[in-house]
Amino acid sequence: MSDHSAIDCFLDQELSSFQRDGYFVARGIMPATYIETMKQITQRDLAAHQGDIEYEAELNYPGAPQSLEAEGGRTARRLRQAISRDPVFLKLVSEPFLLNRLKQLLGPHIVMPLTHHNCIMTKQPRFSSDTGWHQDTRYWSFTSGELVNIWIALGPESPQNGCLQVLPGTHTGPAPASLLDEALFLRTDMAENQSVLKTAQSVELLPGDVLFFHARCFHAATRNYSNETKQSVVFTFRELENSPTPGSRSAQWPELLLS
16 A cells, blocks of 8 residues: 555555456545536536537437437537536546545556546436447557546436446456457347356446546446436546557547646
C-alpha cells in the first residue's frame, strides 16, 4: 500500500478483486455535492440539447428509434465532451479519492484521454436501446489495452433501468476475432461463448458509488424499462507511457495530464 489514507485508496483485497475480475465498485466515495452539481448540469444540457450529443437513433441498436425524425428520435444517449461542460468535472478527476485509486491500478502518471468516453451517459425510458457485449478497446488505438474506466452513478442503477453488466475476468487480453461479430460485439449465438456468458454479473449502483473497470472487461446493458432516466458520468484513463497511436482516432484530441 501507498502512504495515502485508506479512504483515498483501494485496500489490498480490493486491488486483488480488481486484478482478478477486471472491475471493482468503490461504494459511496463520491460526495453528494458532486452528485447534485453533475445532475443539475445534465438536466440543463438535456433540456437545451446543449453541446455535442449522441442520439439513440444514430446507433441503430435494438430498441432505438428508427431515425432522428421518428417518435423519440431526439432521445439523447450521451452528452459528449463532459469535461468542457462545467469546471466541476475537471475538479472531480483531480480529486485524491479518484486519482490515488487510478495510480494504484495504472501507475504514477495518469492521463485522461478526451476522445473516449468523457461523457454523461443518459438512458431514458421508452426510447433507450440495448448495448451488446463488447470491450471498449475494440476501436481504441493505444500502445497497450491497459486503460481503466470510471463509471459514476448519479442515481440508482439496477437491471430494471439498464445497469451495466460485466463478464468477470475477461480483461486479460483482446478477444479472438472468431468470437466476435462484424461490429466486434461478442456473439451470443456461438456455443464457444456460452460458458463465459453464464458468468455475467449485474453491477447495481447507488448515487455516489464509482465503478472502476478495465477497458478490456466485456460489458453490456439492456434498455431502461423504468419510468425514470438513468444518468452516469463516464471517463477513461491511461498511464503516461501508454500513448495513443499517431494518426488514429485515439490521438485526435488533446489529453489531460493529471499526475
